[in-house]
Amino acid sequence: GDSVTQMEGPVTLSEEAFLTINCTYTATGYPSLFWYVQYPGEGLQLLLKATKADDKGSNKGFEATYRKETTSFHLEKGSVQVSDSAVYFCALYPSGGYNKLIFGAGTRLAVHP
């Protein structure tokens, strides 16, 4: 069945470092892809999305490109801040019909000053 695999955390970075969180997926057709962020004690917030191959989603300095050929949707940010410390979830919505979002396990990011 459809699935999402994220790199295991925690990821620990210094402020202003470059961030990559890897996400790969297994799905038929052309799913929609998402990154969500969860700050401590909060619910999930949609960070960015892409609905077709080669689309780039971006928000708050974060970017991810929908790569059909490598079935990937890696999250990147050029310069992280302490306030980016959170758990990041990759998710996919399968194509066709009534489906549900499929989430990865989440990757915790800790940014130190």
Place this chain on the structure above:
Amino acid sequence: DVKVTQSSRYLVKRTGEKVFLECVQDMDHENMFWYRQDPGLGLRLIYFSYDVKMKEKGDIPEGYSVSREKKERFSLILESASTNQTSMYLCASSFRGTNGYTFGSGTRLTVV
């Protein structure tokens, strides 16, 4: 912006109590969902609903039920709370899944 409001941020209940977790959304979304989130287990879907009075079991429905009498409100019911239901509960809604879900802030439930 779409808002999904969960009635309580923190809740402490006793074993055996009947517990109601309420969720309301204000954007006329058809689809609503209840998840629980536990360390190391990620997000697990309990129940979902694609329309009023309609409900479908998710991956872990045992010990829970739901009610959706109005489109904007989706309630999760713990019929007889147990300590293993201590968790963070997240409600979400969507219009189309391709737009993603909007989540509430969560309810941290402790059963003692």
